[in-house]
Amino acid sequence: MPESMIEIENLRKEYGDLVAVGGISFEVRAGTIFGLLGPNGAGKSTTISCISSLIRPTSGEVRIAGHDIRRDSVAARRHLGLVPQELALYEDLSAAENLRYWGAAYGLRGRQLQQRLASVLEAVGLADRAKEPVKRYSGGMKRRLNFACGLVHEPRVLLLDEPTVGVDPQSRVRLLELVRQQAESGTAVLYTTHYMEEAQGLCDRLAIIDHGKIVAEGDLAQLQAMLGEKDLVRLSGRFDPAVVAARMERIDAAEIVQLENDSLVLALPRAGRALPEIFEAAAEAGAEIRETTISRPSLETLFIKLTGRELRE
Amino acid sequence: MSFAWITAIKELKRRMREPATFLLWLAIPLLVCLLLGLATGSRGGKATPPRVHLLIADEDATFLSGMLVGSFSQGALGDFFRVENVDAAEGQRRIERGQASALLVIPRGFGQALIDRRPTRLKLVKNPAQRILPEIAEQTLEILADGAYYLQEIFADPLDMIRRAQARSGADISDRDVASVAISVRHAIGGAGRYLFPPALEVNVTHPASSSSDSGPDRMTSIGLLFLPGMVFMGLFFTSQSLSEEIWLEREHGTLARLAIAPSSLLAVLSGKLIAAFVVLGLLAAGALGGGSLLFDLPAARIPLAAAWSALAGTALVALLLLLQLFAPNARAGSVLTSLIGFPLLMVGGSFFPLDTMPSFLATIGRLTPNGWALTRLMELLRSEAGPVEILPPAAILLASILVLLFVAGRRAQIIAGGA
Ligand SMILES: Nc1ncnc2c1ncn2[C@@H]1O[C@H](COP(=O)(O)OP(=O)(O)O)[C@@H](O)[C@H]1O
Ligand SMILES: [Mg+2]
Numbered sequence: 001m002p003e004s005m006i007e008i009e010n011l012r013k014e015y016g017d018l019v020a021v022g023g024i025s026f027e028v029r030a031g032t033i034f035g036l037l038g039p040n041g042a043g044k045s046t047t048i049s050c051i052s053s054l055i056r057p058t059s060g061e062v063r064i065a066g067h068d069i070r071r072d073s074v075a076a077r078r079h080l081g082l083v084p085q086e087l088a089l090y091e092d093l094s095a096a097e098n099l100r101y102w103g104a105a106y107g108l109r110g111r112q113l114q115q116r117l118a119s120v121l122e123a124v125g126l127a128d129r130a131k132e133p134v135k136r137y138s139g140g141m142k143r144r145l146n147f148a149c150g151l152v153h154e155p156r157v158l159l160l161d162e163p164t165v166g167v168d169p170q171s172r173v174r175l176l177e178l179v180r181q182q183a184e185s186g187t188a189v190l191y192t193t194h195y196m197e198e199a200q201g202l203c204d205r206l207a208i209i210d211h212g213k214i215v216a217e218g219d220l221a222q223l224q225a226m227l228g229e230k231d232l233v234r235l236s237g238r239f240d241p242a243v244v245a246a247r248m249e250r251i252d253a254a255e256i257v258q259l260e261n262d263s264l265v266l267a268l269p270r271a272g273r274a275l276p277e278i279f280e281a282a283a284e285a286g287a288e289i290r291e292t293t294i295s296r297p298s299l300e301t302l303f304i305k306l307t308g309r310e311l312r313e
Numbered sequence: 314m315s316f317a318w319i320t321a322i323k324e325l326k327r328r329m330r331e332p333a334t335f336l337l338w339l340a341i342p343l344l345v346c347l348l349l350g351l352a353t354g355s356r357g358g359k360a361t362p363p364r365v366h367l368l369i370a371d372e373d374a375t376f377l378s379g380m381l382v383g384s385f386s387q388g389a390l391g392d393f394f395r396v397e398n399v400d401a402a403e404g405q406r407r408i409e410r411g412q413a414s415a416l417l418v419i420p421r422g423f424g425q426a427l428i429d430r431r432p433t434r435l436k437l438v439k440n441p442a443q444r445i446l447p448e449i450a451e452q453t454l455e456i457l458a459d460g461a462y463y464l465q466e467i468f469a470d471p472l473d474m475i476r477r478a479q480a481r482s483g484a485d486i487s488d489r490d491v492a493s494v495a496i497s498v499r500h501a502i503g504g505a506g507r508y509l510f511p512p513a514l515e516v517n518v519t520h521p522a523s524s525s526s527d528s529g530p531d532r533m534t535s536i537g538l539l540f541l542p543g544m545v546f547m548g549l550f551f552t553s554q555s556l557s558e559e560i561w562l563e564r565e566h567g568t569l570a571r572l573a574i575a576p577s578s579l580l581a582v583l584s585g586k587l588i589a590a591f592v593v594l595g596l597l598a599a600g601a602l603g604g605g606s607l608l609f610d611l612p613a614a615r616i617p618l619a620a621a622w623s624a625l626a627g628t629a630l631v632a633l634l635l636l637l638q639l640f641a642p643n644a645r646a647g648s649v650l651t652s653l654i655g656f657p658l659l660m661v662g663g664s665f666f667p668l669d670t671m672p673s674f675l676a677t678i679g680r681l682t683p684n685g686w687a688l689t690r691l692m693e694l695l696r697s698e699a700g701p702v703e704i705l706p707p708a709a710i711l712l713a714s715i716l717v718l719l720f721v722a723g724r725r726a727q728i729i730a731g732g733a
Contacts, residue, residue: 049731052574053574054570054573054574054730054731055731055732056731074576077574077575077576078576080574082571082574084567084570084571086567087566087567088566088567088568088570088571089566089568090323090327090566090568091566092327092330092331093323093326093327093330097323097326101319101320101323102571102575104316104319104577105316105571105572105575105576105577106575106576106577107576107577109314133330149571
C-alpha cells in the first residue's frame, strides 16, 4: 500500500463557542486524491489551515510525510503545497515573477527554479503571457496561476481548497486534469469542494463533512452502497407534517429523510413506480403538491440523506 | 542568496512599478523646501512649483468647513493649491471637461459631525486625465483628515462645550458660552496645538529666530540647515507610514498567509521588507538632501553619509510602524494609530518647527524623542560636527533597535497570518 502522506487524528478547532472542526480523522496516501466534500461553513478551509500550520488546532495531531506539523514544522512544511481558496498573488508582478518568488520561498534557486518555472507555466497554459502583470489577467488565468504557485516546488503533498470556484469551464477542465497528473506522479492530494460531480469524477476516496464532522467516508462505491439502491423523491407544496408522516410510513420500504411544512423528501427503491402510491398517500393526508422531482442515487442524494439538507444552499 | 534578499528585490521591483507614488513621497518635502527657498529669496528663485487647481463645493458653509477650505488656500498649503469656490454641479461639469485637477465636495452637516465627533465623509473627484496633481490633492486631504481626527482629540474639551451649549440653547450660543469656549480653545492651543499649524511655521520663516546665530559660521544658520533636515524627516515619516501599510495588502491578498506556511521564516520576509525600505528611504533622502543642497548651497560631500543615516533612522521608524500595524485591528485603525504616535513626535521632534527655534525646555524634550535624537545627529553630519566615526555608535543603537523590533514583528506576524 502506498505511503501515508497526510495523517490526521482527532483534529479539532474551536472559535470560542463555535466548533469549526469537531474532531476529525483521516489519512491520504501517496498518489491518491482524497476529496473533502461539504457545504459552505462545514469546516473545510479550517481543516486545510490546520494541516498547513496556518492556524493552531485546539487539539489533535497532524503529520505530513511522517513529520508532526507542530514539533517538526519546517520539515513538514517543505513537503506541503497549498492552493488557497482566495487568490494569494502579487498583482503588480508578472506570473513568472510570482512563481519565482514562491519557488524561492521553498528554497528553490538558480537553474532548478528556472526549470520548474518553465514547466509549471507550460502546464497551466500561461507560458505565452508569463511576463504580463497579473492584474491584467482574467479571473480564470489568475486561478491557474494561483494553482501553479502551490506546486512550483513539486510538493509531495498538495492541499487544494475549492480551486475551481469561479473558474470558467475551460480553465476548470484544465485544472482538474492537472490535479490528476499530480496524483499520477505520486503526490498525495487533499481536495476540498462543494461540487458533487467534481468530487465524484476526481477523487479516489471521499469524506463528507458537515458542521465540522465527517458523516461518511469511503471510496465512491462504498459511499453509494451506503445509500443503497434508493432514489430520492422530493415533493414541495403544503403539508401537515404529523399526518403526512403517519401516512407515508405505510408505503413499502420508504424512508422519510426530511419533512417540513413545505417540503418532503423520501428515499425508496424504484421511486418512479411508487409515484402513484405516493400521490395517493399525499392526497389522503390532505397535502397539496406543487412540484415533484426524482433523483438517482449519487453523492448529492447521499448528502441529503445523511444530513437532511441540500448541499448547495 | 537568502530569502530576505530575494524579498527585498521583489519589494523594490514592486515599488518601481508605482513611480507616481515614489515621486509623490519625494515631492512633498522637496516642494516644501522649494517654497522655503522662494519665501526666503535664496537661489533658484525662478522656479515655481506646479499648483493643484482645486475646485471646492462647500455645501456645509459653516465655520469649520470654512476652515477646511481656508487650510487649502492659506499658509504653507496655499502655495500648492489654487482654490476656486464652485457649486457641486458646476464643479462636476468642469472636472468632466478637464478644467481642474480635482473637485472637493464638503457635504452639508460636515461641521456638525466634526463637533459631535462623529465620522464624516468628504468627496473628492479627481481629473482622470491628470496623474500627479489630483494625487497630491488626495494625499493632502488624507493628511488633513487624519489631522482633523487628531484635532478632535486635542480640542475634545472645547468641542464638548460647544455641543453642550448647543443642546442647552438650540442654535443660539450666549456670549458667556463663547467666552468660556474661547478660553478653553486657548488652553488647548497653549498645549501641543500651537505647533501643529502651518502659520506657526510661517511666522518663523520670515523671522528665523535662531538661537545659535552668533555661535558658528553663516551656513549653520542658513534657512536650509534650519528647515531642511526636519522636512526630510517629515517626508521619511510619510514614506515609512505608507511602507508599513503595505502589510495590510499582504494580509488582505492572502500573500502573508502563503508566506507564513512556507518553510522560510516570516522574519526573513520582514527583514527583506526593511532592506527594501532602507533603499527606498535612502534614495528619497539623497534626493531631498541633494535637491536641498543645490538650493541652499550645502556641501555635497556630506550628503551621502547624511542620506545613509536618514535612511537608517527611517528604517527603524518603518520597523516601529510595522509593529504597530501588526497590532492594529484593521487598516484604518493602523493608519490612525501610527499618525497619533507620529504627528506629536514630528511636532515635538523638530520636523514641523525647527528644534533650534523652539523654547529651550521644549527643544530639550524634542531632542529626547527618538526622531529628535536622530534629527540632531543628521544636523551634526550636515554641519560636519560629526563624521563616519562619530556616527557609528548611534548607528549601532539604531541597528539594535531595528533587530529587536523586527524580532517581535516576526513573531506577531506569524500569529496573525492565520487571520486571528
Ligand atoms: N477566524 C474565525 N473566527 C471565527 N469563526 C471562524 C473563523 N474561521 C472560520 N470560522 C467559522 O468556522 C466554520 C467553518 O468555516 P470554514 O472552515 O471556512 O468552512 P468551509 O471552508 O467549509 O466553507 C464556519 O462556521 C465559519 O464561520
Ligand atoms: Mg472554505
